[in-house]
Amino acid sequence: MNRDFVAGAVIAAAGLVGLLALASMGGSDMAVTAAEDAMMADSMSPDTMSGDTMSPDVMAQHSGSGDQAEGDARLYVPSVNYRRDWVQLGTFSLQADDPEDGAGEFHVVYAERAAVEAYLKDGIFPDGATLVKDVFATKTEDLTTGRASYADKLAGRFVMVKDGDNSEAGSSPLWGDGWGWAFYEGEEMQKTVTTNYVNDCMGCHQPAADTDFLYVQGYPILK
Numbered sequence: 001m002n003r004d005f006v007a008g009a010v011i012a013a014a015g016l017v018g019l020l021a022l023a024s025m026g027g028s029d030m031a032v033t034a035a036e037d038a039m040m041a042d043s044m045s046p047d048t049m050s051g052d053t054m055s056p057d058v059m060a061q062h063s064g065s066g067d068q069a070e071g072d073a074r075l076y077v078p079s080v081n082y083r084r085d086w087v088q089l090g091t092f093s094l095q096a097d098d099p100e101d102g103a104g105e106f107h108v109v110y111a112e113r114a115a116v117e118a119y120l121k122d123g124i125f126p127d128g129a130t131l132v133k134d135v136f137a138t139k140t141e142d143l144t145t146g147r148a149s150y151a152d153k154l155a156g157r158f159v160m161v162k163d164g165d166n167s168e169a170g171s172s173p174l175w176g177d178g179w180g181w182a183f184y185e186g187e188e189m190q191k192t193v194t195t196n197y198v199n200d201c202m203g204c205h206q207p208a209a210d211t212d213f214l215y216v217q218g219y220p221i222l223k
């Protein structure tokens with residue numbers, strides 16, 4: 001299972017072409033899994049709020065690699081304990097290649113409470129709102145409830161940060177269509193493997209264009 005996940009993640013990092021190739025080979029579950037590991041950056045946290053006035057030192061720290069543009073300083077995995085302190089919007093269970101194995105991955109999505117409240121009021125996330133999606137590998141066991149899958153190792157995280165007026169678009173290829181977009185492998189929090197959101201994300205998020213590129217059908221709390 002872990003090996004499958006790693007393979008999927010590598011393919012996702014390689015871009016949509018790889019994903020499509022995988023899907024056509026019958027491995028679409030794996031491809032979807034890898035693609036969804038991105039986390040959303042939290043622009044409402046004190047960290048993010050200060051993004052525009054960061055010192056060069058802090059920017060360098062956040063950008064992780066020298067070739068990233070300044071705008072990417074706002075994109076990283078929030079350092080707060082979002083699993084405890086934010087709101088969990090919902091979970092997607094991805095079936096394992098062999099259905100007997102239960103769930104192959106869990107995708108768990110979080111946002112800040114203030115962002116959720118703003119969404120419930122306005123029907124859209126406010127600027128700076130950060131969505132984080134944990135991608136967990138799974139374990140499956142026969143428990144007293146039946147065959148049960150549960151979250152195991154963190155495979156990676158997808159981050160989206162709302163940028164409603166596209167003020168960051170053009171500053172880096174990770175921003176556009178109203179969001180900043182990035183995926184972080186494993187426990188990594190700052191250095192993204194995403195190079196271009198159009199290639200790395202939009203192929204799969206376009207179907208959700210009518211709902212601000214979000215798969216809101218999986219988030220009961222937003223209804």
Ligand code: HEC
Nearest residue numbers: 031032035036038092107158181182183200201204214215
């Ligand atoms: C293989 C297709 C695929 C790719 C590639 C992909 N995603 Fe997703 N993403 C999805 C799907 C489908 C969901 C919701 C269902 C799920 O997670 O299983 C989702 C959900 C998310 C969520 C939770 C919020 C939401 O949109 O509902 C975030 C955050 C996210 N993706 C970020 C990204 C980022 C950033 C990238 C690019 C680095 C990316 N995704 C690439 C398919 C993909």
